[in-house]
Amino acid sequence: MLVSVSAVVLLGLLIWFLVHIRYLRLPDVVLSGTFGFLLAATGAAPLVRAVLTGLSAFLGQLSF
Template sequence: MAVSISAVVLLGILVFVLIRGGSVRLLPALTCAGFGFFLASTGAAPLITTAIGTVTGWISSI
């Protein structure tokens, strides 16, 4: 749970910086957020969560 909240905060900050810097416009950012929201309700969500947990576990062991 703590890893997913940290990832959400980190990605939120990254999106904010990209929008403010002009690299990403607001509509494409909202489209990507909507895609992520709907992706979370599919069967791929547990696989993605497991993959992110594995990568963060690997990084923390370094």
């Protein structure tokens, strides 16, 4: 759960930054958000969650 909250916060900040520099317009954000909510209600949601969990585990094991 902590990873998904962190991902949401990070993506939210990225979207805010892109809107702020006018690279991403508000209708794009609304469309992307709507797509995300609809995707979360489908059978693909567990697969997306598993991919994000695996990716975060991989990135967590990297040492710089």
